[in-house]
Amino acid sequence: MSKLVISRRALLRGGLASAAALPLSGCSAFDFLQDRDNAIREFMISINRLTYRSHRLLLSPDQLAPEFTQADIRQDQHPNGSIDPDTADYLALKESSFADYQLEVDGLVERPARFSLSTLQAMPSRTQITRHDCVEGWSCIAKWQGVPLSQLLDQVGVKPEARFVIFHCFDAIERGLSGEILYYESIDLIDARHPQTILAYAMNDKPLPVANGAPIRVRVERQLGYKMAKYIRRIELVSEFSQVGFGKGSYWADQGYEWFAGI
Ligand SMILES: Nc1nc2c(c(=O)[nH]1)N[C@H]1C(S)=C(S)[C@@H](COP(=O)(O)O)O[C@H]1N2
Ligand SMILES: [Mo]
Numbered sequence: 625m626s627k628l629v630i631s632r633r634a635l636l637r638g639g640l641a642s643a644a645a646l647p648l649s650g651c652s653a654f655d656f657l658q659d660r661d662n663a664i665r666e667f668m669i670s671i672n673r674l675t676y677r678s679h680r681l682l683l684s685p686d687q688l689a690p691e692f693t694q695a696d697i698r699q700d701q702h703p704n705g706s707i708d709p710d711t712a713d714y715l716a717l718k719e720s721s722f723a724d725y726q727l728e729v730d731g732l733v734e735r736p737a738r739f740s741l742s743t744l745q746a747m748p749s750r751t752q753i754t755r756h757d758c759v760e761g762w763s764c765i766a767k768w769q770g771v772p773l774s775q776l777l778d779q780v781g782v783k784p785e786a787r788f789v790i791f792h793c794f795d796a797i798e799r800g801l802s803g804e805i806l807y808y809e810s811i812d813l814i815d816a817r818h819p820q821t822i823l824a825y826a827m828n829d830k831p832l833p834v835a836n837g838a839p840i841r842v843r844v845e846r847q848l849g850y851k852m853a854k855y856i857r858r859i860e861l862v863s864e865f866s867q868v869g870f871g872k873g874s875y876w877a878d879q880g881y882e883w884f885a886g887i
Contacts, residue, residue: 668880669872676884683886685814689845692753692765701766701827703835704758706807709795709855717794722839727823731790731860734781741825741839747771750822757887758849768843770824774817776859782813786861789816790868791842791853797875809853810865810873810883811844820845823856848885850876 709715717725722741730736751769773789793807815821823840825832832838837854844851851874865873877883 668882672882672884675882675886679884679886680814683846685817686819687846689754689820692755694753694767696753696765697767697828699764701756701764701836702758702762703833704760704849706793706795706797706854707835709834711794711796711804711806713857714794714855718834718838725839727840727856728858729776729780729860730858731862732783732786733777733861734783735779737780739776744771744823744840745825747775750819752820752822752843752845754820754843754845756849756852759881759885767828768822768824769826769829770822770840770843772819773821773823773842774819776823777813777816777861782861785863786813787863788812788861788865788873790860790862790873791856792858792860793853794855794857805869805875806857807853807855807875808869808873809842809851809875810862810868811842811847811851815844815846818844818846846886848887850874850881851885 725741726738727740727744728736728738748771749769750772751767753765753767755763755765757763777789788810789812790808790810793809795807796804797807798805811821820843822843824837824843825840827833827836832841837852837856840856841854842852842856862868865871869875870878872878872883874881874883
């Protein structure tokens with residue numbers, strides 16, 4: 625088994641290494657991948673489907689990502705991507721320290737619901753010290769506390785036809801002539817129900833800072849940083865991605881990155 629895991633990692637490293645050879649700034653996309661009809665892009669997407677299937681075959685649904693100790697936390701979590709959202713909705717909530725924040729959970733669920741920050745904080749929580757790996761090549765170890773997403777899913781009752789969880793965020797990741805694009809990400813229900821998948825409201829024993837996604841960001845510990853949506857506004861259960869963004873289920877996947885970013 626460990627041999628298989630190593631070769632899977634080696635395979636991914638190879639993919640990341642070739643990606644790293646291209647100029648990258650921040651989490652920005654490769655220019656040629658912006659072209660939605662690009663042949664190389666289609667090729668990479670087909671590889672991604674293969675990667676996803678092989679991951680799901682090799683990885684048991686509940687296999688835990690490594691956890692660390694307090695002594696392993698050497699610096700603050702490096703803020704990346706959006707770090708200070710300026711959309712009107714977000715600014716209004718931030719003004720009152722998120723006292724009026726309500727996380728919406730809807731879509732293919734039996735009982736759509738809203739959760740205030742204090743309700744989320746009063747639910748049983750999980751704390752984990754984990755390593756965050758960004759596709760750009762940096763890593764940080766931090767302590768995260770939050771509500772297991774599986775608890776929320778059980779409360780709202782996931783309909784049998786639901787397959788993915790979409791995270792809709794407050795921050796504008798892109799602004800252009802056609803308007804602004806708010807960050808969005810998604811994971812499948814295996815990752816959504818994974819024991820380490822939490823909606824984090826605290827980092828390193830303090831309330832989650834704005835730079836790292838206040839009031840709520842998700843931790844998806846077996847995948848790369850861009851899957852861990854910050855500033856979550858709404859969680860939607862869907863059966864497919866056709867109504868989400870440009871159809872790939874994630875802002876970065878719509879830019880040509882892998883939707884399944886397993887590490
Ligand atoms: N809403 C939102 N979530 C996001 C991003 C973003 O720009 N907006 N950036 C992603 C990327 S690329 C990374 S590496 C991590 C960074 O999390 P951090 O700022 O806590 O380090 O958040 C991810 N989630
Ligand atoms: Mo990232």
